[in-house]
Amino acid sequence: MFAVGADGSPTGAGPVPADLAAELAALLSSADDPGQPGAVQVLPRPTRQPGKVLLAGVGPGDEAGWRAAGAAVIRTVRPDEPLQIQLLAGVPADALRGLAEGLWLGGYRFRDAPKGPRTTEITIAAGESQAYGQSLETARVTAAATWLARDLANTPASVKNPAWFAEQVVAEAATRPGLTVTVREPEQLAAEGFGGILAVGGGSATPPRLLELSWDPGPASRHVVLVGKGITFDTGGLSIKTRDGMKLMKKDMSGAAAVVAATLGAADLRLPVRVTALAPLAENAVSGSAYRPGDVITQYDGSTTESTNSDAEGRLVLADALAYAVAELRPDVVLDLATLTGANSVALGKRTAALYSHDDALARSLAAAGEAAGERMWRLPLPDDYLDYLHSDIADRHSSPTRGAGSVVAALFLSEFLGDQLDRWAHLDMSAPSWAEQDDADLSQGATGWGTRTLLRWLPTA
Numbered sequence: 001m002f003a004v005g006a007d008g009s010p011t012g013a014g015p016v017p018a019d020l021a022a023e024l025a026a027l028l029s030s031a032d033d034p035g036q037p038g039a040v041q042v043l044p045r046p047t048r049q050p051g052k053v054l055l056a057g058v059g060p061g062d063e064a065g066w067r068a069a070g071a072a073v074i075r076t077v078r079p080d081e082p083l084q085i086q087l088l089a090g091v092p093a094d095a096l097r098g099l100a101e102g103l104w105l106g107g108y109r110f111r112d113a114p115k116g117p118r119t120t121e122i123t124i125a126a127g128e129s130q131a132y133g134q135s136l137e138t139a140r141v142t143a144a145a146t147w148l149a150r151d152l153a154n155t156p157a158s159v160k161n162p163a164w165f166a167e168q169v170v171a172e173a174a175t176r177p178g179l180t181v182t183v184r185e186p187e188q189l190a191a192e193g194f195g196g197i198l199a200v201g202g203g204s205a206t207p208p209r210l211l212e213l214s215w216d217p218g219p220a221s222r223h224v225v226l227v228g229k230g231i232t233f234d235t236g237g238l239s240i241k242t243r244d245g246m247k248l249m250k251k252d253m254s255g256a257a258a259v260v261a262a263t264l265g266a267a268d269l270r271l272p273v274r275v276t277a278l279a280p281l282a283e284n285a286v287s288g289s290a291y292r293p294g295d296v297i298t299q300y301d302g303s304t305t306e307s308t309n310s311d312a313e314g315r316l317v318l319a320d321a322l323a324y325a326v327a328e329l330r331p332d333v334v335l336d337l338a339t340l341t342g343a344n345s346v347a348l349g350k351r352t353a354a355l356y357s358h359d360d361a362l363a364r365s366l367a368a369a370g371e372a373a374g375e376r377m378w379r380l381p382l383p384d385d386y387l388d389y390l391h392s393d394i395a396d397r398h399s400s401p402t403r404g405a406g407s408v409v410a411a412l413f414l415s416e417f418l419g420d421q422l423d424r425w426a427h428l429d430m431s432a433p434s435w436a437e438q439d440d441a442d443l444s445q446g447a448t449g450w451g452t453r454t455l456l457r458w459l460p461t462a
C-alpha cells in the first residue's frame, strides 16, 4: 500500500495524479520487502507536493495486515492532515475492509476528549470495483458501531446513569427503520419479577432499567438474542472495591454497549437475521438502600440466589435477562457479553476474552468471527462438577463462591438460567479486552468497543 500524505497541499485531497502514481509504483517495485504489518516509512519530499509519502507494510497481505497498516498510517498523519491512499491493482475487497476499519478505528478519539476530533480527509484511489463499495460500507458501519460502543463506555458515570444510557439507544434507534425499543422502569421490573436487576440497582440514586432493542428484517429468519451486562458504575456495593479496583468501573457496561451497537449496525447493514439486544442497566452503588451480603434474591425465573458479596452483581442482573429471554423471546441462539470477572485477565491476560458454550459449533463460529474481526477469545470449560461450588444452604444457589476458577464459576452461574436453551447459548467474559491502557494498533486508549466487531461478523452466519 502507498499512503500519500498531501501535507500542506493547497488543493487538499483528490485523486492521485498519474505521474505521482507512476512514481509510487516505481518506488514500491524497488522495495525488497513488503513490510511488517503496522510498519510505516515516511519519505519526505520537501520541494514537491505532496510533501511526504508514506509506505505502509501489510505483511502477508491478509485482512489483519491491512487493518494494522490502516491504523498505523492514521496515527502517522496529523489529526487535520489530508491523506490520499493509492491502492495498486489486484487488492482484494476484504483487504480494503481491513484497511478502512484500521483507518477509522485507529483514528478514534473519545468525542469529549480535550484533543478534539480528527478531521483528516481520506481519499482512496482504486480501480472500479463493486466489491470495494460493499467492503467500504461494511467497514464504515462496523467502525461507526464500534465508535458508539467506545463512546458509551468512555462516558463518565456521572453522566451515564441507566436512564441516560437507555435514552441514547432510543435516540439512535429512532434514526433507523426496522428497530423497536422498550425500556422497563422499576415499577414494571417489580411487577414482572426482575429481582436481580432491582436488588443491584436499589442502592443508586439513579434507578435501574431493562432495555430491549429489536431489529426485525421481516419474517422467516433466525432470531438471535444478545444480552449485555450494563452496570453503569460498579463500586462493588457494600462489599466495596479497593480504590484501584474501582477506578475504571465506568466501563462495566461495555457488554451492553457492544450488543446495542451491534444491533444498530445489523439494522444499518440490513442483515437478514432477527436480533434482540437486552441490556439490564443498573448502578451498583453504596447507600442505605443498597442490597446487603446475605440477602436472598428472587430472580426472574422464580429461583433464589444468596448474595454474599455485592460485588458479584453482574451475574444477578444477567440471570434475570437470560431467564426472560428464554421464557419470553424463544430465540434460536442466545449470547451474552459481560465484563464479568477480574479472573478473565488472570487466566488470559489483557487482550483475550473467555468463551464458554456447550455447543461446539457455536463456539467455533464465534471464535472464527473474533479471529477475522481482530478480537481474540479462548474457550474455557463448563465442568458440571463445579456446579457444587454454587451450593447454598438457604437458597437455590450462591452468587460468589470462593473456591477459585472465578470466570468459570461465573459462567456456570449464568448457565443455570438457560433452561431448555442451554445448548444454544454462549457467554463471553470480556472484562480484560474491554479496555486498552494505551493506543495499540486499531485500539485507542480507553474503551475498545470489544465484541461489536465480532458480533457484526458473526450475525450473518448465525
Ligand code: BES
Pocket: 234, 236, 252, 309, 311, 312, 313, 314, 339, 340, 341, 342, 343, 399, 400, 401, 406, 431, 432
Ligand atoms: N465488574 C467486575 C469485574 C471486572 C473486574 C471487570 C475488573 C473488569 C475489570 C465484577 O462485577 C466483579 O466485581 N467481579 C468480582 C466477582 C467476585 C466478587 C466473585 C471479581 O472479579 O472480583
Ligand code: MN
Pocket: 234, 236, 310, 311, 312, 313, 314
Ligand atoms: Mn462487581
Ligand code: ZN
Pocket: 231, 234, 252, 311, 313, 314, 339, 340
Ligand atoms: Zn461488575
